[in-house]
Amino acid sequence: MNRIVRNFINEAILTGKRAVVVGTGRSGLAAARLLDVLGAKVRVVDRDETVTGEKLGELAGKVELVTGPHEKAHFADADMVVFSPGVAVRKLAPVLEGIPARNLVAELELASWFIEAPILAVTGSNGKTTTTTLITEILKKAGRRVFTGGNIGVPLCEYLLDMEPAEILVLEVSSFQLQNCRLFKPHVGVFLNFAANHLDYHQDLEEYLDAKLHLFSRMTLDDTALLHESLRPPLNGRTFTGARIEWFGPTSRFAAPHLLGEHNRSNVEAAWQAVKRFGVTEEQAAEAIREFRPLPHRIEPVAEKNGVLYVNDSKATTLDAAEAAVHAFDRPVRILMGGVWKGGDVARFAEGIDGHVASVGLFGGSRDILEPELARHFSVTWDETLEAAVRRQASLAAPGDVILLSPATSSFDQYRNMAERGADFKRAVEGLHG
Structure with a gap:
């Protein structure tokens, strides 16, 4: 078990506290498991009335399950509310009235409190999964022990509970996750691009961009923010990070025979700029990029x-x-x-x-x-x-x-x-x- 998790248990930091987890997807249940291990009193709520205790798996009988329309009573006694990705917190505002903003956290944020290894995080409107996966393959080619997850694959809470510690955590992070992150801090943060997206979730483009920029808000001069050159106009005049900012764009530095298009040349360059901060050589990167094939459903x-x-x-x-x-x-x-x-x-x-x-x-x-x-x-x-x-x-x-x-x-x-x-x-x- 993670050292910091063990410290939380030993010092009873969350023992007896009421934690409400919104959503019964994989991330929500991983958060509920972690909170249960930490000694919190866990209530899991989901709008879907067809969800039964069977979906809780090993948590059945250990945590409270409430289904159907969210009500203020479901949250009134909460010391902490943890959101699964995709839960629009803005739409829950009426039932969350009176709960301090600092007590509303994403599953990603909760897990990040217990992470000691450096985090390399990738966000953007398009290309996140390809770039995150490419970064992972390069780091593995260089012999590094890597965990990959976040918005793809394994939730970060699940990594804490079930997996061996990694040297580097490579995370794809979405605006849904970032909107309720306040302390989450990567060592390297990558912002690939920004375009109209998720306006069925976010109130407007400004809210969407602000959520993305949460990725960089806690970074310092010891960290690096890698930003695509197309982001210069929307970010002009904004103070959003204390990190060193570096810009990138499409290049032909590496042969990438299976990754078509200028956008992928940008993704390749972003991956290289990110991994070289972890001691990867250009030769190691070139070999991994040359062999990399596009993921399913992506050109x-x-x-x-x-x-x-x-x-x-x-x-x-x-x-x-x-x-x-x-x-x-x-x-x-x-x-x-x-x-x-x-x-x-x-x-x-x-x-x-x-x-x-x-x-x-x-x-x-x-x-x-x-x-x-x-x-x-x-x-x-x-x-x-x-x-x-x-x-x-x-x-x-x-x-x-x-x-x-x-x-x-x-x-x-x-x-x-x-x-x-x-x-x-x-x-x-x-x-x-x-």
Whole structure:
């Protein structure tokens, strides 16, 4: 068990304190487990009335479970409220009235109190998972013992309870997590880019940016903030960190044969600038980057049929990500888009891809938002399902074209997540003749 966790237990720092955990996802349950170990009286609340004690696993019978609409009474006796990622705290304000802001924390924040190893944290609107995973592979190639988690894979609370200590913690961190972090402090923080995203969660772009900047607020001159050069305008005049600030952009320093597009050249440079702070040589980085392949659903080639390349970029849930994907190809692109709208400037997007896109195949939701502006520039069709849209675009395509699933939306109109959407695209492509 972690030394600081043991100290909390021995000194009974949280013994008998009431901790309310919001959400029964993996991060929420990991936080509940840690709080239970620390001796707190834990109540787990979830809006989903179908959640039962069975979902609590080993915590069943040890913690209180409350389901259904949140009520002020569920939080009135709380000494601490811990939020799972994706829980919009702003929307809970009426039931949290009277609880000091310092007592409202993210699962990431809670776990960070017990971390001694240096943290390398990556945030941004797009490219977080690719860059975080690439950083991990480089560090492993250099022989370092690494834990990777946060917004991907294993929650930080789970690492504390179940895993061997690592030399370096590489974390992907989202605005959802950062919004309720006050003491979280990485040794190296990376901010890849900023674009309209999660406006179904955040009140506006200013709140979204402010949440991202929480990553840097506790850093000092002993730490490094790595910022993409595109962030200069939105950050101009802001005082948001005490860290040393360094800027990066796309370069061709390394051969990255499997990572397409200028945005990935920026991601590669960010990874290198981050890992060299931990003693990695350029040769070690070059080897790992050369071997690195894109993760599933991120500009992932699926098949080539009748001279048409089919590419799965289901992870592109913003207009900026979709635009970057289009520009990754020097072939005509027929782009598939649609789902739950998250915000952005469709007119600017259309201008950005004009001359590169042969047609747009819309499917599912957001047709009313996307079609009016896109139809001013491109031939646009709409189908209810992704499979029908794939078949229609395949019938229009000529040898040399790319049919690119890059939806610029979240998947929750028709799918449980972006991975399920990407898998459905692959299935549809497999069903095509040729």
